[in-house]
Amino acid sequence: MTRLPELPFPLLPEGPRTPWSYTAGVLSVRAGAGEDRFVPPAGESLDPASDAPRLVGTPPPGDFQLIARVAVGFAGAGDAGALYLETGEREWAKLCLELSPDTPTICSVVTRGYSDDVNSSVVEGDSVWLRISRTGKAFAFHASADGERWTFVRVFALGDSGAAAGARIGFLAQCPAADGCAVAFDSVVFRDHAPRGMRDGS
8 A cells, every 4th residue: 555645545556566666756666568558449358467557546525636747768659657547447547648659649548348549649758747637427637738737638437427436546657568667756736626627728
């Protein structure tokens, strides 16, 4: 179990047995070779052996925002650091800073049995702020260059009508093609309310 002073709930590791560390406000992890969390929409099943390390917990009831700046030591295509949420074993989503395939990009994946895969915008450099929010029965993804003004990525439901209330949220690292990828999260913030608007930069 890991406790971050910025979060009002504990976090538990899932996926590969990968050590997470938290020092001076920075949460760090290294994804190993072949570690990814994706269920191809063409019909192949998720291989548990190629799962990705995650650190997740259950937030308090109600709307929320989870914010963090993610920095990724890119080594190969698909390397990413992400904010992550799940409402069931095959209902989960991630908002990534990903090398896709050779350019840092905001990417998002929503899995409802099988995964979709969406590229949103190119990022200058190897770090960016990410935010996941719960607003009623829906979730929203946003990204930001400065942690102040937010760009809308997507809004979606996940699971049945009551699933949003039991969502777990946290952090993920992946390295589908290279030998390993270091990921760090800092500037972590938890807010007990949704953003004022989805598309107004707030």
